Amino acid sequence: MRKTCTLAREVLEFIEPYLKPGISTLEVDKLCHDYIVEKGAYPSPLNYHGFPKSICSSLNDVICHGIPSEKDILKDGDLLNLDITTYLNKFHGDTNKTFLIGDVSPENKKLVDVTYQCLRAGIDVVRPGAHIGDIGAVIQEIAHREGYTVVEEYCGHGIGREFHEEPQVVHVGVKGTGPMIKEGMTFTIEPMINIGERHCKVLGDGWTVLTKDGKNSAQFEHTILVTKDGYEILTLRQEEKAQL
Numbered sequence: 001m002r003k004t005c006t007l008a009r010e011v012l013e014f015i016e017p018y019l020k021p022g023i024s025t026l027e028v029d030k031l032c033h034d035y036i037v038e039k040g041a042y043p044s045p046l047n048y049h050g051f052p053k054s055i056c057s058s059l060n061d062v063i064c065h066g067i068p069s070e071k072d073i074l075k076d077g078d079l080l081n082l083d084i085t086t087y088l089n090k091f092h093g094d095t096n097k098t099f100l101i102g103d104v105s106p107e108n109k110k111l112v113d114v115t116y117q118c119l120r121a122g123i124d125v126v127r128p129g130a131h132i133g134d135i136g137a138v139i140q141e142i143a144h145r146e147g148y149t150v151v152e153e154y155c156g157h158g159i160g161r162e163f164h165e166e167p168q169v170v171h172v173g174v175k176g177t178g179p180m181i182k183e184g185m186t187f188t189i190e191p192m193i194n195i196g197e198r199h200c201k202v203l204g205d206g207w208t209v210l211t212k213d214g215k216n217s218a219q220f221e222h223t224i225l226v227t228k229d230g231y232e233i234l235t236l237r238q239e240e241k242a243q244l
């Protein structure tokens with residue numbers, strides 16, 4: 001799990017310098033695909049339940065599962081989430097980040113900042129004996145305090161030999177409820193936070209999830225290992241290590 005998760009977060013680090021106005025999300029997909037394959041791994045999304053590309057690229061009002069396309073050209077002020085999942089030595093590692101493209105409005109920057117805070121606060125309650133509901137409870141509290149809403153239809157998940165395993169990690173909840181967290185578990189936390197209402201719709205392509213009201217959404221995701229007395233963030237990037 002450490003190896004595949006390190007590779008997944010390296011893809012986010014590798015791709016960042018390319019994310020400039022003018023590049024298409026299809027070109028981004030190709031660069032990530034080649035990087036993953038060169039390292040001897042497989043991009044888990046490719047052909048997963050028929051998903052057609054190697055990464056998910058979700059722009060602005062796309063909440064998640066955006067399909068890379070030559071028609072989606074990055075422009076100044078965009079919010080771009082790239083969700084990378086790698087399959088290496090029979091294990092999956094899953095992580096995503098919302099990137100700010102060029103000059104982003106203060107309103108959108110705040111959304112991205114708060115979404116990251118939600119992820120970190122959710123991670124911070126992880127320890128043996130805590131409950132999965134504790135994670136959603138703190139995420140919901142922060143998001144609502146800042147005037148945002150939390151997407152409920154898509155959630156974090158156990159991960160390991162399979163891409164999506166039990167338990168479901170919902171990003172809203174009540175403290176003390178849900179499955180108990182145990183040492184050795186690996187799961188993702190991946191809150192999707194909206195500026196407007198929480199409701200979503202799925203495009204005719206069967207994948208792209210958008211906000212119903214057309215307002216922006218942001219997301220961050222890490223894969224977490226539950227340790228004896230807390231957690232290890234298996235997909236922690238260098239930039240995040242430097243902040244600690």
Ligand code: MF3
Pocket residue numbers: 044045046048049051055056065083084085094188190207221
């Ligand atoms: N990586 C996503 C997650 O965090 C799942 C993408 S499924 C795909 O769970 F098929 F769209 F790739």
Ligand code: CO
Pocket residue numbers: 094156157188190221
């Ligand atoms: Co995930």
Ligand code: CO
Pocket residue numbers: 083084085094095096190221
């Ligand atoms: Co993911």
